[in-house]
Amino acid sequence: MEGYYIIETIIKIVVILTVFSVLAGITTYFERKVLAFMQRRLGPTHVGPAGIAQVAADAIKLFTKEDIVPQNAVKPIFMIAPVIASATAFIAMAGIPFLPEFTLPFTDYTVQPIVADVNIGVLYVVGVMAIGMYAPLLAGMASNNKWSLLGAARTVVQMLSFEVVTGLSLIAPLMMVGSLSLIDINNYQESGWIVWSQPIAFLLYLISGYAETNRTPFDLLEHEAEIITGYATEYSGMRWGLFAIGEYANMFTVAFVASLVFLGGFNDWGFISGGFAIIIKVSLLIFLFLWVRAAWPHVRPDQLMWLCWKVLMPLAVVNILITGIVLI
Amino acid sequence: MDFTNYNNRNVSDDYMYVEVEETPVTWQEKSKRVLKRTLSGELFVGLWIVFREMVKFDIHTVKYPLEKLPISPRYRALHTIKRLVESGNQACIGCGLCEKICISNCIQIETKYGAKGRKVVRGYTINLGRCIYCGYCAEVCPELAITHGQDFENVSEQRAHFTSMAELVTPMDIFKAGKQTQYPGFGALSDNADDNVKKTPLAY
Numbered sequence: 001m002e003g004y005y006i007i008e009t010i011i012k013i014v015v016i017l018t019v020f021s022v023l024a025g026i027t028t029y030f031e032r033k034v035l036a037f038m039q040r041r042l043g044p045t046h047v048g049p050a051g052i053a054q055v056a057a058d059a060i061k062l063f064t065k066e067d068i069v070p071q072n073a074v075k076p077i078f079m080i081a082p083v084i085a086s087a088t089a090f091i092a093m094a095g096i097p098f099l100p101e102f103t104l105p106f107t108d109y110t111v112q113p114i115v116a117d118v119n120i121g122v123l124y125v126v127g128v129m130a131i132g133m134y135a136p137l138l139a140g141m142a143s144n145n146k147w148s149l150l151g152a153a154r155t156v157v158q159m160l161s162f163e164v165v166t167g168l169s170l171i172a173p174l175m176m177v178g179s180l181s182l183i184d185i186n187n188y189q190e191s192g193w194i195v196w197s198q199p200i201a202f203l204l205y206l207i208s209g210y211a212e213t214n215r216t217p218f219d220l221l222e223h224e225a226e227i228i229t230g231y232a233t234e235y236s237g238m239r240w241g242l243f244a245i246g247e248y249a250n251m252f253t254v255a256f257v258a259s260l261v262f263l264g265g266f267n268d269w270g271f272i273s274g275g276f277a278i279i280i281k282v283s284l285l286i287f288l289f290l291w292v293r294a295a296w297p298h299v300r301p302d303q304l305m306w307l308c309w310k311v312l313m314p315l316a317v318v319n320i321l322i323t324g325i326v327l328i
Numbered sequence: 329m330d331f332t333n334y335n336n337r338n339v340s341d342d343y344m345y346v347e348v349e350e351t352p353v354t355w356q357e358k359s360k361r362v363l364k365r366t367l368s369g370e371l372f373v374g375l376w377i378v379f380r381e382m383v384k385f386d387i388h389t390v391k392y393p394l395e396k397l398p399i400s401p402r403y404r405a406l407h408t409i410k411r412l413v414e415s416g417n418q419a420c421i422g423c424g425l426c427e428k429i430c431i432s433n434c435i436q437i438e439t440k441y442g443a444k445g446r447k448v449v450r451g452y453t454i455n456l457g458r459c460i461y462c463g464y465c466a467e468v469c470p471e472l473a474i475t476h477g478q479d480f481e482n483v484s485e486q487r488a489h490f491t492s493m494a495e496l497v498t499p500m501d502i503f504k505a506g507k508q509t510q511y512p513g514f515g516a517l518s519d520n521a522d523d524n525v526k527k528t529p530l531a532y
Contacts, residue, residue, distance in 0.1 A: 034382070038378040038379070040381055040386060040388045040389075041387065042389040045391070291379065295374040295378045296371060296374055
């Protein structure tokens with residue numbers, strides 16, 4: 001079986017890339033529909049039944065659009081930035097066990113649905129996702145556009161503020177489990193979900209996850225009403241599309257990490273088998289992303305920093321302290 | 329002269345003033361506000377409202393080319409020239425008032441002497457590219473001939489489809505079917521028009 005390792009890994013990578021690229025497209029459809037229903041609109045209706053082929057139409061549009069690079073932009077950095085966005089989003093997925101182990105039908109070949117079972121999975125995922133913030137930063141600084149530059153400046157604000165909370169919020173559950181491997185964390189929750197003992201850490205991780213993926217309460221990098229599209233102002237066609245795919249792939253990463261670390265992962269959930277359980281959890285978390293986007297206004301950069309440094313980080317530190325005392 | 333009434337910009341005397349809470353100064357007050365805002369649950373009210381609307385599924389979208397909203401009878405869309413109910417002739421007498429009042433100079437009337445030496449309208453064209461749809465022509469028309477109709481979809485293969493006399497006047501088949509709506513459109517007399525009639529001042 002050793003010889004199959006490379007082939008198996010390549011197949012896994014291709015499957016994950018395909019599935020999540022398609023899922024990113026389909027999520028845009030669901031996002032538009034859910035947002036529309038919440039705002040008493042219909043959303044896309046014309047292309048295909050109930051507008052489902054809008055995804056294909058958007059993809060065709062993105063692929064065939066002209067790729068414009070502004071005259072005074074820093075060309076190589078401008079062109080590489082969207083690749084960083086989607087690449088880091090997909091690289092982060094390498095450390096995530098998406099489903100429980102399963103045997104291939106008609107064979108006795110066991111597949112672990114994780115590309116690289118590293119024993120520091122959480123650290124790896126969080127680290128690579130943090131690198132993803134370089135994409136808006138570089139894109140904004142290379143665009144030679146003041147809106148993009150403002151977007152890049154806001155990226156720095158967000159990066160400095162929220163990476164701290166992401167890390168600190170994950171430390172408390174990791175202290176309980178005593179391992180950085182996402183599979184160990186998942187197996188730890190066979191008896192009970194960590195969210196019941198670490199509700200504050202769960203909330204903090206969700207909040208910083210929204211900031212990490214630039215979703216609505218913290219979408220100040222690309223808030224239309226203030227800075228056009230922020231860092232993505234000068235981008236067109238598939239380069240913009242890569243940013244979008246990266247954003248949605250990051251949403252899935254955050255949702256998977258949240259359900260693995262806090263919500264019991266792919267353990268059996270009552271009568272629901274593990275694989276379906278994690279899919280349901282991730283779908284609910286993604287729906288929460290859309291729901292929050294429909295309901296809440298976004299915050300100002302200074303409010304973001306205030307929220308992070310004065311509220312969330314002290315809360316996270318206190319949470320770690322209390323967890324430590326309880327564990328001792 | 330007393331300008332009191334001119335300088336009084338208050339539309340109404342019974343204004344309601346919104347109560348604005350005072351900005352907190354000390355750290356105790358600030359912390360109190362933070363706690364109040366954190367625990368008041370306003371964010372969850374927002375979440376609940378949008379979720380309720382999604383479940384109620386009370387959609388307000390009008391699928392425009394398939395569905396159309398009724399528009400006001402006083403909406404100022406493409407011009408029409410009415411026919412006289414008695415004779416079926418078009419009602420324009422070629423007085424030229426609309427041509428004169430038109431602030432974008434887009435109306436052009438050509439007249440000639442008719443059989444009994446009366447003025448006859450030869451051509452009436454409106455340059456819709458210049459028209460700003462202000463409605464002055466319909467307001468000034470003494471015969472209630474030119475009015476604004478309800479047809480706001482002015483897309484066509486030929487711009488001549490809209491601007492020539494033949495297109496402006498109510499088509500004969502519609503007129504004969506009695507479907508020419510004379511009064512509700514823009515430029516028509518209001519219901520209480522009789523009450524508003526004043527004597528012509530003769531002392532100019």
